[in-house]
Amino acid sequence: MDSARLDRVMGRDSGNLREFTPIYHPAGFDSELRSALEDVQARRWRATRELLAHTGDDWAVRTSRTQVLAAAAARSDVMEAWLAEEPHSADALVMQARVSVERSLQAHRGNRAGAAELAQQAQQDCDVAIKGSSPTDPVPWVALLALAQVDVRLAYPWNWRAPWEPMLPAGPWGLLRAVHERDWGNREAYHRMHQFLYACPHTTNADALGFAQWVTSWAPEDSPLRLLPLYAWVENYRRHREDGTADPLSHGQWAREPVIWDVQRAFQGWPHTGPIASVGDLNYLAHALWAGRQYTEAAQVFRALGQYATRLPWAFVTEDPTNAGLAVRAFVRARSECLSPARSRTAGGAARRARPRPA
Structure with missing residues (x-):
């Protein structure tokens, strides 16, 4: 029209x-996130530190907030500044991994020069975050799962595992399980898996749709995963x-x-x-x-x-x-x-x- x-x-x-x-x-x-986001856009990180500390182990909220903050922080070096000040902060390590993945995804979608190097850096930052954060935190694993969609040649074996059920396509099921064990039904993780199936050259549109409908077959009635199809x-x-x-x-x-x-x-x-x-x-x-x-x-x-x-x-x-x-x-x-x-x-x-x- x-x-x-x-x-x-x-x-x-x-x-x-x-x-x-x-x-x-x-x-x-999320009004609390709004204030932290304004600080990130002004290249300040202390409000992000306070917000994540306040969020604690509410994994669904933590996942959502770190995703939004990373999208804004990817345009500056604000998270690098935080990590330089507090190199052992688990939250800073997680945010750096989130930012690196976001930059890699943007470069991949834009077919930019240096995309491969950004993907490698993101992989390393995710590994560091996994080792340096709480073993119960799903967010570093969510970040690694998000990164899977840039691996179009399936160079990393963990991005091509047998599915949980025979009728489903292969993919980064091990990474999804790592998130699922820490935060059952994590919304972003299943959306990232869905995006991988669209990006992967070895899967089809029907595979992605079938995955989404499989998720809704077991997702509780009040789960946001019911909207995936x-x-x-x-x-x-x-x-x-x-x-x-x-x-x-x-x-x-x-x-x-x-x-x-x-x-x-x-x-x-x-x-x-x-x-x-x-x-x-x-x-x-x-x-x-x-x-x-x-x-x-x-x-x-x-x-x-x-x-x-x-x-x-x-x-x-x-x-x-x-x-x-x-x-x-x-x-x-x-x-x-x-x-x-x-x-x-x-x-x-x-x-x-x-x-x-x-x-």
């Missing part, structure tokens, strides 16, 4: 919806669109089985509460419900999000996924459609029977 049409759609909303401005912030609902279906659509194999039927995937079942199962376990509830997860859930014309359910998720938004998956609804402005408009349009008074009165079975949105 072009920009002019998006603007016309939003212009038909009630005043409060038309004036809505989404917020894009990596800290999301939604990421797989968005990626499936993106790849078909990118390589020119998308057809009119693929646009309607959100209103067909097994996608409907995956979306329903994800929504059954919602809401996932707490300061680290993933804004990304909720955006993927809102998108899937909206694209399948389940407006009443989507409205609940949009209300929970408040003003928080993410660029993906909304960018893939637009004609130009690289245009950030179009992604903003797509999010606002979908939100407006679901929350408009007229939609609230007519939502239900009739809406669900209508032709689905392009995914």
Whole structure:
């Protein structure tokens, strides 16, 4: 949908919806993380040290916070400065490993010169963090698992192990088990495994989707892992669109089985509460419900999000996924459609029977 049409759609909303401005912030609902992130962006590390000390062994929160902080710190030498001051700090070692992996991933995605050297440095920093941190800390292992996707030639044997079940593809299962034993059902670890299956030249899109659906077959109802297939279906659509194999039927995937079942199962376990509830997860859930014309359910998720938004998956609804402005408009349009008074009165079975949105 072009920009002019998006603007016309939003212009038909009630005043409060038309004036809505989404917020894009990596800290999301985590207000404590927000303060530390501001310090990192100013090349200061003491707030990060205090935050991680306060987080303690809440591994889910620790995993989420270190991931966000590393993405910001990768653009400076702030973590190197911390490690120079406190070379034996377990938290500093873990953050350095996180930052090194983030730099390696960025170089790999951009096909930059020196990517191989950055991957080797990240490998070494992960090893140091594993040896220097608590043996119960899953985060160094999560970082090592994230690094697996740059090993496209499978030069490291631990990135190609037999799966836990026969119908699943081979991959870095040993690393996933190391995380799983320390933090059962760690959200980022399973997303990293999923990303590896897309990046690996020896696995297919079907392998990645099968893995995501296998995870949801055992994940508890309140686990954020129940949303993993939604990421797989968005990626499936993106790849078909990118390589020119998308057809009119693929646009309607959100209103067909097994996608409907995956979306329903994800929504059954919602809401996932707490300061680290993933804004990304909720955006993927809102998108899937909206694209399948389940407006009443989507409205609940949009209300929970408040003003928080993410660029993906909304960018893939637009004609130009690289245009950030179009992604903003797509999010606002979908939100407006679901929350408009007229939609609230007519939502239900009739809406669900209508032709689905392009995914």
